[in-house]
Amino acid sequence: MDAAIDRIMQTYDLLANRTAAASEEARAKVTNYLNTLIEAGEKDPHRLTVCGLTYLRQLDGSVDPVKAGYTGL
Template sequence: MEAAIDRIMMTYDLLLNRTAAASADARAKVTAYINTLIEAGEKDTHRLTVCGLTYLRQLDGTNDPVKAGYTGL
């Protein structure tokens, strides 16, 4: 689990320039989320990493095409 969380945070920190406090907050949230996935039976480290990154992107809104500036035109 720790390897997946470290990989998630390393990749996420490359995507966004955030403060140390924001990074610590994101780590706490993704750790709780990954624990939920593990309790549900997920064991694949790569899948946990992808799910964790998707979760963080949904939290900060970068996964929303409208917020990213896409209007569909």
């Protein structure tokens, strides 16, 4: 799990500049989230990485289509 968290945080930090405190908060949140996934039976480190990145991007709103400029037209 530590390898997946490290990969998540390396990739997530490349997406935008964040303070050290914001990165540590994101690491704590994604760690809790991955623990939940592992308890539910997920063991694939690649899938955990993708799920963790998706989770963090949803938390910060970067996957919101409205914010991205998508109008549906």
